[in-house]
Amino acid sequence: MNNNKYLPFIIAILVFVIASLAYFSPVLEGKRIFQSDIAQFKGVSKEIVDYRKQNNEEPYWTNRVFGGMPAYNVSAYYPYNYIKKADQLLRFLPRPADYLFLYFLSFFVLLYVLKVEWKLAILGALAFGFSTYLIIIFGAGHNAKAHAIAYMPLVLAGFLLVFKKKYLAGFLLSTIALAFEVNASHPQMTYYLLFMILILGIVYLIDSFKQKTIPHFVKSVFILVAAGILALGVNSTSLMATKEYAAYSTRSQSELTINPDGTKKENLTSGLDRDYITEYSYGLGETFNLLIPRFYGGGNRENLDKDTQTYEFLKDKFGRKGAREFVENFPGYWGDQTIVEAPAYIGAVLIFLFVLGLFLVKGKLKKWLLAATVFSILLSWGKHFPVLTNFFIDYVPLYNKFRAVSSIQVIAELAVPLLAIITLNKFLNDENNTTLKEKYLKYALYGVGGITLIFTLFGTSLFTFESFRDPSMDGIDKQFPGFLDTIVSERKSLFFNDSLRSLVLILISAGLLWGFVKEKISKNVVIISFSILILFDLIGVDMRYVNADDFVSKKEQEIPFIATDVDKEILKDKSYYRVANYTVNPMNDGSTSYFHNSIGGYHAAKPRRYQELFEYQIAKNNVQVLNMLNTKYIIFEDSNRIKRLQKNDEANGNAWFVNEVEFVNSANEEIKALDSINTKEKAIINSEFKEMLTETSFKKDSLATITLTSYKPNELKYESETNIEQLVVFSDMYYKEGWNAYIDGKLSPYFRVNYVLRAMVVPSGKHEIIFKFEPTVVKKGNTVTLISYALLLLIPIGWFFIDKKKKNVQSTTK
Numbered sequence: 001m002n003n004n005k006y007l008p009f010i011i012a013i014l015v016f017v018i019a020s021l022a023y024f025s026p027v028l029e030g031k032r033i034f035q036s037d038i039a040q041f042k043g044v045s046k047e048i049v050d051y052r053k054q055n056n057e058e059p060y061w062t063n064r065v066f067g068g069m070p071a072y073n074v075s076a077y078y079p080y081n082y083i084k085k086a087d088q089l090l091r092f093l094p095r096p097a098d099y100l101f102l103y104f105l106s107f108f109v110l111l112y113v114l115k116v117e118w119k120l121a122i123l124g125a126l127a128f129g130f131s132t133y134l135i136i137i138f139g140a141g142h143n144a145k146a147h148a149i150a151y152m153p154l155v156l157a158g159f160l161l162v163f164k165k166k167y168l169a170g171f172l173l174s175t176i177a178l179a180f181e182v183n184a185s186h187p188q189m190t191y192y193l194l195f196m197i198l199i200l201g202i203v204y205l206i207d208s209f210k211q212k213t214i215p216h217f218v219k220s221v222f223i224l225v226a227a228g229i230l231a232l233g234v235n236s237t238s239l240m241a242t243k244e245y246a247a248y249s250t251r252s253q254s255e256l257t258i259n260p261d262g263t264k265k266e267n268l269t270s271g272l273d274r275d276y277i278t279e280y281s282y283g284l285g286e287t288f289n290l291l292i293p294r295f296y297g298g299g300n301r302e303n304l305d306k307d308t309q310t311y312e313f314l315k316d317k318f319g320r321k322g323a324r325e326f327v328e329n330f331p332g333y334w335g336d337q338t339i340v341e342a343p344a345y346i347g348a349v350l351i352f353l354f355v356l357g358l359f360l361v362k363g364k365l366k367k368w369l370l371a372a373t374v375f376s377i378l379l380s381w382g383k384h385f386p387v388l389t390n391f392f393i394d395y396v397p398l399y400n401k402f403r404a405v406s407s408i409q410v411i412a413e414l415a416v417p418l419l420a421i422i423t424l425n426k427f428l429n430d431e432n433n434t435t436l437k438e439k440y441l442k443y444a445l446y447g448v449g450g451i452t453l454i455f456t457l458f459g460t461s462l463f464t465f466e467s468f469r470d471p472s473m474d475g476i477d478k479q480f481p482g483f484l485d486t487i488v489s490e491r492k493s494l495f496f497n498d499s500l501r502s503l504v505l506i507l508i509s510a511g512l513l514w515g516f517v518k519e520k521i522s523k524n525v526v527i528i529s530f531s532i533l534i535l536f537d538l539i540g541v542d543m544r545y546v547n548a549d550d551f552v553s554k555k556e557q558e559i560p561f562i563a564t565d566v567d568k569e570i571l572k573d574k575s576y577y578r579v580a581n582y583t584v585n586p587m588n589d590g591s592t593s594y595f596h597n598s599i600g601g602y603h604a605a606k607p608r609r610y611q612e613l614f615e616y617q618i619a620k621n622n623v624q625v626l627n628m629l630n631t632k633y634i635i636f637e638d639s640n641r642i643k644r645l646q647k648n649d650e651a652n653g654n655a656w657f658v659n660e661v662e663f664v665n666s667a668n669e670e671i672k673a674l675d676s677i678n679t680k681e682k683a684i685i686n687s688e689f690k691e692m693l694t695e696t697s698f699k700k701d702s703l704a705t706i707t708l709t710s711y712k713p714n715e716l717k718y719e720s721e722t723n724i725e726q727l728v729v730f731s732d733m734y735y736k737e738g739w740n741a742y743i744d745g746k747l748s749p750y751f752r753v754n755y756v757l758r759a760m761v762v763p764s765g766k767h768e769i770i771f772k773f774e775p776t777v778v779k780k781g782n783t784v785t786l787i788s789y790a791l792l793l794l795i796p797i798g799w800f801f802i803d804k805k806k807k808n809v810q811s812t813t814k
Helices: 003-023 025-029 036-044 046-055 082-090 097-113 118-129 132-140 143-163 167-183 187-211 214-233 236-246 285-290 309-314 319-327 348-360 364-380 386-395 405-429 434-461 470-479 483-517 523-545 554-558 565-571 591-595 608-616 623-628 667-676 687-692 776-813
Strands: 578-581 631-637 643-647 655-658 660-664 682-686 705-712 715-722 726-733 739-743 746-748 751-753 757-762 765-773
Touching: 003 025, 003 097, 003 118, 036 046, 036 591, 046 591, 082 167, 097 118, 097 132, 097 143, 097 405, 118 405, 118 523, 132 143, 132 405, 132 523, 143 167, 143 187, 143 214, 143 405, 167 187, 167 214, 167 776, 187 214, 187 364, 187 405, 214 236, 214 776, 236 776, 285 405, 309 319, 309 483, 348 364, 348 405, 348 434, 348 483, 348 523, 364 386, 364 405, 405 483, 405 523, 434 483, 470 483, 483 523, 565 591, 565 643, 578 591, 608 667, 623 631, 655 705, 660 667, 660 687, 667 682, 682 687, 682 751, 687 751, 715 726, 726 765, 739 757, 757 765
Parallel strands: 578 631, 660 682
Antiparallel strands: 631 643, 655 726, 705 715, 715 765, 726 757, 739 746, 739 765, 751 757
16 A cells, blocks of 8 residues: 555645634634524524424424425435535534635645646645635625535546546546535535536537547546436435425516516516626626735725724724724725625735746646636626626526626636646646746736736726715715715725735745746745745735634524514414514514514525515505414514514414405416405405315305414414305415315315415314425435435446456456
8 A cells, every 4th residue: 555645635634624723713712603694594494493303303394484485495404315424524624614624625636636746736725715705705604605616626626537538436526526516505606617517518529629539528428417417316305395496486487577566577587687686796897806805995894904094084083982993894895786795806826827827838728717717707797798698697597596696706716726726836847848937927927917016006096996885974074074085095095005915926926936947946945935925815815804703602603693572572472473573674584583483584595476475565564464474573663773562463363264255367466456455354366276266255154263273384283163164364375385285184175365375165164174294305306316326336336347347358358
């Protein structure tokens, strides 16, 4: 056994563990990073988690958000999810150090497959992992995104192995890496990875035509398709459940053709609204953030020091405390995106090496990485490059299912450091073409260094540095003249300082390589120097946005919300009801769901009909709709911004009998009919359910009763007693894919009323009605998953023995 063969991996893993724990050192004290999205997730998943602990089973449904929705994309554990267990073995460090370690490890494997010297592969892995965007997503709580990004390099490593004719190893790595990628459950990042793979395939296809190696290309594609199918197969349960729900989410096409104000909808789409998709579009000039971190001022809330002109201006006006609080939340960003936590800085050193690689590196890899980088940047411009963006929204499958187009820059975040390290590896290890190295080094320095020099010398006069948010501070400027001028001046200082910083880093990088070419500096010194330079560059910027200050105690992270007096008062009521919290945006709020069944919630893919109900009715303060949702309590703020509680005695309850039915013929009529009805007396029913209900009116039975006797998120039991047949409406969401209704144990029909609710006809007499959530998609998915695991084991084993037999035959023949 050759121990030296494994030594680089051992060293790399130790370096990655140390680097991950060093950056997120508070985890060693038992602290946790505070992540706003994770806090919201804990709110919306609270009912599911509690049920899971108490019953040791999955509910697959929750009533805490949006009146009720499947738990598939909220929190769901599926049987036979061995990929998830294997992933947990790799993520053995405390969070978020585990994801950072995964960044490093995955990128190292990719560089190892590309035969990059192991020392440089470690450096490249660190450069990728510490890329600013990949760090700042931890602060926001985008764990699933980080998880999916972390496996992207590993997937590419598998694909490249196959194209290198390492068929069996490539098949295994591709299948497992893709399975990990899909299991991370961030479809948008996986979708972007597919673009990168497609570009790779196109480059290799063109090359195979030139080299006349089409059979090898076809074989490789066949192997990779098989790997993809198996990777999807072992994730079947979650994928099938997600696909089923997607048809009912905001990511699907609306049935409505009118806006909330009644006007006709323009640009009907099968996915998200065009403006919603492109809300977060990177500005054309903002792209220079990749090279100069605070080119556009950084983030919305820059944490500046006290030795700034803004602090000096404000300390006598706001007081030292007020001035300090302002500069710690300085409005640095002056672009036109709504919210920017931090710039997507890749690194001046890495971009310099990337550009050098465009001259120095030849062949397929360079073409692929350049094309992928340009592709991602162009699409990240979104609404600022409408010709390309609109084409993708209108014609490229699934592109209109995702928002925040700026996040496609993750492709560049991967491609740039990859080509940069390949370039450095070639520069240091290729002993030929010294003259060309000198020439190309000059090209890169003149290009990247020249652009940075221009910005350093003249940049402050090229832009206004004014934000569309600045008018909101006009009042302060009037009170303290010169306030806004000081803000602009501060932004100019940030721009100049970071431009100069990038310029110095580029000059040092060029100097190191020049010294190496002239044999003044050894290779090891260059590697050590670049390691220091790149880590100083990236970590220095990262620490501005995610650092020890973002960590809280374990208890504070595990219990993100503390019950207020209002919450405690509501919780005294042990019945089943809903709460409307108007102190926040109900449709972007997980805090209420932590304690109560909320009429709102927090999720990227809300139930489409419920979202529409909110926009078309609840947002217009339609009390009848609140009543039909059994909204028993309303939280609001008084004039002093103090939380108050109002009990709604008019709430319809868990279920009620109605006397009249109004049939409508379209979704438009269905939603509009709710404008002016008494939901206690009438139900609106789409004509698609007409066969399930022949009557349009029911005699009123004043003695009829229906009571909720037992509640579980996935099972609701009622007792009804009537003298005559009645139509009962339930305050819970209609979702036909899984919910079954039983009357006295017999499966019974039910249908949708009032756009979102469920209803059924109840016969006379005393009966038990049970609604159970019994999704068949989970059982079907489990079957496909087990078959896929079996194939994943059998195919490589069979492949190995067939190859072995062929080699034996060949050796015997010789």
